[in-house]
Amino acid sequence: MAPSSPTKLPSNPLNHLRPVDDEDFVEIYDDSYSSDDEDNRRSKERRIREKAPKSEHEILDLEKKPRLPSSIEIYNRIKWDCTDVDIDEFSIIYEDRILGLVEVIFSKYEIGTIPLHRVKTFKYQNNIIWDRKTRFIAFPEL
Structure with missing residues (x-):
């Protein structure tokens, strides 16, 4: 089987792209989304950020322990x-x-x-x- 000849690439490979106009976009409206969903998301974020302060025992566990010789x-x-x-x-x-x-x-x-x-x-x-x-x-x- 003879080797195939290499495909010739166009001089500017981006010629096939064209500028996009605003009318090319279609706005999609999802009516299932409500402000309740957003409130739930925000309250979840708030709970994540506002964790209870750590107890003394947990803080002591997080402190770096001294190196143990091997x-x-x-x-x-x-x-x-x-x-x-x-x-x-x-x-x-x-x-x-x-x-x-x-x-x-x-x-x-x-x-x-x-x-x-x-x-x-x-x-x-x-x-x-x-x-x-x-x-x-x-x-x-x-």
């Missing part, structure tokens, strides 16, 4: 900054797909095998020092 930051802090204490006093609770929550001693945790995004809690001497769910951090100054 699990990799806590892991590295324990690994590199806590050289004066026994590393085995730290434990990690992570979520296993099959077993659920599993607690392991820090030195037994395999960072390559178990991803850090599954870590839920870090403990030191059976005291929680970091918890993802409650956004709790109380890292001891060692």
